[in-house]
Amino acid sequence: MxxxxxxxxxxxxxxxxxxxxxxxxxxxxxxxxxxxxxxxxxxxxxxxxxxxxxxxxxxxxxxxxxxSGCKFLLNIDVDSPAEVDRMVPIAVEAGATLIKPPYTTYYNWYQAVLMDPEGNVFRINHMM
The missing domain is CATH 3.10.180.10 (2,3-Dihydroxybiphenyl 1,2-Dioxygenase, domain 1)
Structure with a gap:
């Protein structure tokens, strides 16, 4: 496999x-x-x-x-919606830019969308 x-x-x-x-x-x-x-x-x-x-x-x-442009999206899963909320300010303090604050998606994930210091997009997710 x-x-x-x-x-x-x-x-x-x-x-x-x-x-x-x-x-x-x-x-x-x-x-x-x-x-x-x-x-x-x-x-x-x-x-x-x-x-x-x-x-x-x-x-x-x-x-x-x-x-140039957005060529990939890293998805980093955490254990709970509270963990998403906790991680977002840590990422921003470390240099990330918050693109979309934590929200519940139509497919029932709780996530936030950010950019790292070099402009790469990543999400912090919890699959509910």
Whole structure:
């Protein structure tokens, strides 16, 4: 059976951006795979990798390095609606921008939509 192992994010500053997710969600670093152009965090059921811009060339993606706009959405699940409410100000204090305050979706999730310090979109969710 296949499984998702990593979601990788291209970041201008892998130290700062991985540090943001460590501070907000307490994800530990996977130190064994750290390199000058990569930092990985253990996010529970999969990992989040942060690639420096040098990785575009390494992966033969240099022609795509200047793409802009929202290209992905990280979803981070928490244990309760109260935990969503608790995490939002922590994320904002750490440098996130609140896009949509916590609300109940039509599919009965309680979530907030934010942008990290580099403008990547993420949600803090609780599936009710």
């Amino acid at each position: 296949s499984k998702l192992s990593y979601v990788n994010v291209f970041a201008r500053d892998i130290e700062a951006l991985s540090g943001f997710y460590q501070r907000v969600f307490d994800f530990p670093e996977v130190e064994a795979i750290r390199s000058p152009i990569f930092v990985g965090l253990d996010a529970g059921t999969c990992c989040i990798g942060f690639n420096a811009p040098d990785a575009y060339e390494l992966l033969h993606l240099a022609e795509h390095a200047d793409t």
